[in-house]
Amino acid sequence: MDVRGARREPTMKDVAALAQVSTKTVSRVINDLPGAGPDVVERVRAAARTLGYRPNLTASSLRRSDKRSATIGVLFEDLSNPFDAALLRAVEDRARQNDVLVLAGSNEDDPALQRELLTSLATRRVDGIVAMAAGGHQDALQQERERGTPMVLVDRPPTFDGTDSVTTTNRDSSREAVLHLAGRGHRRIAFLGDRQTLWTSQERYTGYLEGLAHTGLTLHEELVRTDLHGPDAAETATAALLDLAEPPTALFTAQNLVTVGAMRTLRARGLHHRIALIGFDDFPLADMLEPAVTVLRQDVPALGRKAAELIFTRIDGDQSPPTHAVIPATLVQRGSGEIPPAP
């Protein structure tokens, strides 16, 4: 170990000197461009090897005509959230095929933080951005887009024009869940949702309403609880629902953590085998619970893959009208959603 610390990285000039050629020739050899004889190629390769030369991509992208940094930005809500993490992984895998690396950040659903991260990405001249728009306003994203930065929004569509997006069948799948419950005879189906500022929450609620309407059920306002942020809020809300004079016989929980909170209360009251439950978003071990939890499963890898494909198409200069891809979610029946209404 060299205790004297950071030694200078060898440059093309060093390689050129050792191989006794010009730096331009080194450049040609490194980039596999024509115009170098076989013997010279070998000499340069050998020199690069002995010096441990590695090209400096930042210098290269500064000088190159296309200015590509071979890096894209990924801006999600919270990278420690399994959904976001799986999405990141899917994007990363697709990016690797293009020899592109991913600069990742969490915007915490905070527009100010999102703006800050966007400038951070911009100063690093990323080739494009895959973002999960923070709730509230998308001004910063829109401005970035209008500057010409290729951009794809995932999970939530843009509130502005001219930008691709990839989302899930939030509305249709929610409707399907309600139909599923109604088909089992439920007539009092509660809705528990996350913050209504989130587009996904709104869509899922709309799907819930459509489901009710479609089966001729009336909407009972007292069975709708929204703006539940986190499991604790969901726990309390579920308790309140169960304390109603006419409690629901089925719950549709429109978000991951809400599902967990609701289950906790059901379990605490010993009602988990008597009240039906369908949750939006699958989660690990859902099949190990008693009863196993029926969920709407999003195809996260497909979401990420599609988003990455779109961004690379745009980076390659595609100017066609924006695509709004919608990936279908599937109803996974495991038991909790098939409980009949209590007599």
Add this chain to the structure above:
Amino acid sequence: MDVRGARREPTMKDVAALAQVSTKTVSRVINDLPGAGPDVVERVRAAARTLGYRPNLTASSLRRSDKRSATIGVLFEDLSNPFDAALLRAVEDRARQNDVLVLAGSNEDDPALQRELLTSLATRRVDGIVAMAAGGHQDALQQERERGTPMVLVDRPPTFDGTDSVTTTNRDSSREAVLHLAGRGHRRIAFLGDRQTLWTSQERYTGYLEGLAHTGLTLHEELVRTDLHGPDAAETATAALLDLAEPPTALFTAQNLVTVGAMRTLRARGLHHRIALIGFDDFPLADMLEPAVTVLRQDVPALGRKAAELIFTRIDGDQSPPTHAVIPATLVQRGSGEIPPAP
């Protein structure tokens, strides 16, 4: 939206021209350096604002003396794994305090892929690397380290000298788990572990042995099952254990997915309330299962924070001997680990 696509980003030259000063003065204003009068500062700021100028960090870091890219690399096994994701998030949070962004990649526990990603990071001239070393050999990491790149290993220590690391009390906590079970009267405690090439697996196994020795229990070879990769292998192994003439009365599952597989088999045989279980690594909903699962919980945020702090200290030029931080895991008693031996 500008359909003509990528317009040229304004540069210092553009700002300088508009503000009628030299680029050097613009540089001074942008970087808040002294040597610019208040009126000039205002003129330059205004010009930058109207042009929408944003500094080009790649050009800056190329020219600067410190050569910092304000970017670090994070190389984990699988970013979609909740453990890795939480770790990434913790590193990211700490990095943000230094205005540093994170280039993230998954090495899939594959040395070849790890080497590839390392060169990708190196060509981008990251300031430092936080890595989860792929099993097998760490040659590529070592080489990178010897070139002078600041590096911190998480979850697994280096097999080479001169590099910081942050790990969990794998051995001590595993011993504690065995003592806990033995304290409840168990004498036939099985060990189910992940691939033995992984350092963590070895440590946890050693802790298991120490626990047995410490309580005077004899090691029964047939109760040890290692190299279980994924839940399916764990499921099969657990079944085999239960089919023994003298089956174990308690299981110590030394990894997340192994715990899941073991639980699956116990559940399938209706033995989940009769056979004790302690797992290494906490997981969501562990408290919702029946019985709730007793686990050794790693302090993931602390791991990530510490790793980030170490890397920044090194980036700042600290040359002191390597630190090997060990973060304590805690035994979370939830029920499954407190089941007494079947009579």
Add this chain to the structure above:
DNA sequence: GCCGGTTACGTCAACGTTGACGTTGGAGGA
């Protein structure tokens, strides 16, 4: 009124790389 020092600028070159464009020498054709 002159001198030393400071402040507020500007000029120039360089970071590591590559695009544009020379220059050389030899192969090949008329």
Add this chain to the structure above:
DNA sequence: TCCTCCAACGTCAACGTTGACGTAACCGGC
């Protein structure tokens, strides 16, 4: 034999920024 053409190099400048250094103007002090 001479000319053309091409392969195989080299030279130079530029990408956007900043370090090193120069210079003009001004200020206070004697």
